[in-house]
Amino acid sequence: MATSSPAQRIGVVGYGHLGQYLVERILKEGAGLGLTLAFVWNRNSDKLKGSVPAELILDDLSAFADRRCDVIVEVCHPKIAKDFGSHFLSQAHFLVGSPSALSDPELNHKLRQAAERHGRTLYVPSGALWGGQDIQRLSDSGALKAVFVRMSKHPSCFRLTGDTLSDWTEGEGRRVLFSGSVADLCPLAPNNVNTMAAAAMAAGTLGFSGVRGEIVSDTALRDYHVVEVEVTGVNGFSVRTVRRNPAQLGAVTGSATYNSFWSSLLVCKGHGGRVYLC
Template sequence: MSDERKERRIGIVGYGRLGQYLVQRILGEGSLNNLQLAFVWNRQLEKMDGAVPEHLQLQDLSQFSQRQADLIVEVAHPSITRDHGAKFLSSANFMVGSPTALADQATEKQLREASRHSGKSLYIPSGALWGGEDIQKMADRGTLKALKVTMTKHPDSFKLEGALVEHKERARSRRLVLYEGPVRALCPLAPNNVNTMAAACMAAHTLGFDGVVGVLIADPGLSDWHLVDIEVTGPTDEQSGDTFTVKTSRRNPARPGFVTGAETFASFWSSLLVCTGHGGRVYLC
């Protein structure tokens, strides 16, 4: 059997809305894509009762290697990647569904080194990031000069920490910019909301978490949509003085109060299908 036809065993870490979506797609149509569910782990095991076959439920995450997964997908919380990511990479490819974890420099360095050492791939799903591969190509060529990512959502769609909690409450009556600045400082304040920005930082590796600008806006009039606006700045022509720029605007339908928009689910599934093994490196998918 060729590598392309080999059935891949997938471990899912986290059983929230996104985890449930991925599990059900693998159980329902995994055979069509040569996928098999290796395990599902969730902090609250009872949440899987009646939905995930008992033999596929992993009670102790430290025992993940016994399930011999080819790919482990984290869709739980950034702390999972910080605490277990390097261990996952010792025996499996690893897709980081919460790339805000990589805003911690020690975690990013540890995972990059683990990937190189094991030869397993560290996958960064594009999620709601539009044009990530193009951004990465510009970074590879050294032509990416600036990148700004603006995310706008209803206040109820934000799960915030620290000083941003108070800002969010003020935004219930008016549109308010909650944050504007380097993405690195924003990630621990909004770990569940700015994974798109974190993915952009990994794509724009010459700028990174300190060079990419993130803007977070709460808009009480925006109940059914998540907006992502991306502004890319490239080189300036020496003769004309004209600067290369690209601006995209993504309108993602989202139910009120939901952290993840509808189309992002399909994007994650497409990313999972790409994770077939690309060697010991970081790969945007």
């Protein structure tokens, strides 16, 4: 007699835009897809009351192991990967929604090691990155020479540390805010560069300091974000993609990225003790 495998248990850390989206979809569609919600944590648990069943609310994140998860998804803040990433990987696969955290070489190393040691997968969502797996394959084959990612958005869509963009005015047009290594860019715009961080993880041979990134403010981009990726390989190989990601004015995350994130979660079935772009 055929036996069906038990549902995959998902823990969601963070209940902002992405967290709410994922929780709602797991509750609505999870049963048909073999997914079940094991817990939801938010630093302010009042936000969860009324919308998440009480038995699924986790008050103390350090008690996450009691919920026996197969996958833990961070959709919160890079700090969570830093404080809990290796603990999560000791118990479950870990989908790191804020991969800009991995620009810290020490944390990057620690999480790779934890994945290897425990045989669990550190998943990096592709987000708005097109062709991430192709970049990873090129890197793995030793044929990758350079990766450049430019993200252009309306100024209201940027959340920068410092006051780089405090003086923008409607109609001013295009302004390059930063151009340089993704390693230097991540601390400057941690919420805007997850896609570039995914590119840096895919391009393992180049890493965060070798992948170049540029962020551009453009008041003409009222309805979408633009993500351009230029990849250079050996013997004159090159690829250039331009992605238009529909987004509401002021939104950090493009609407297509929510769907992309959901697709990433569905990939997290276990790919061994390593990093896997999904």
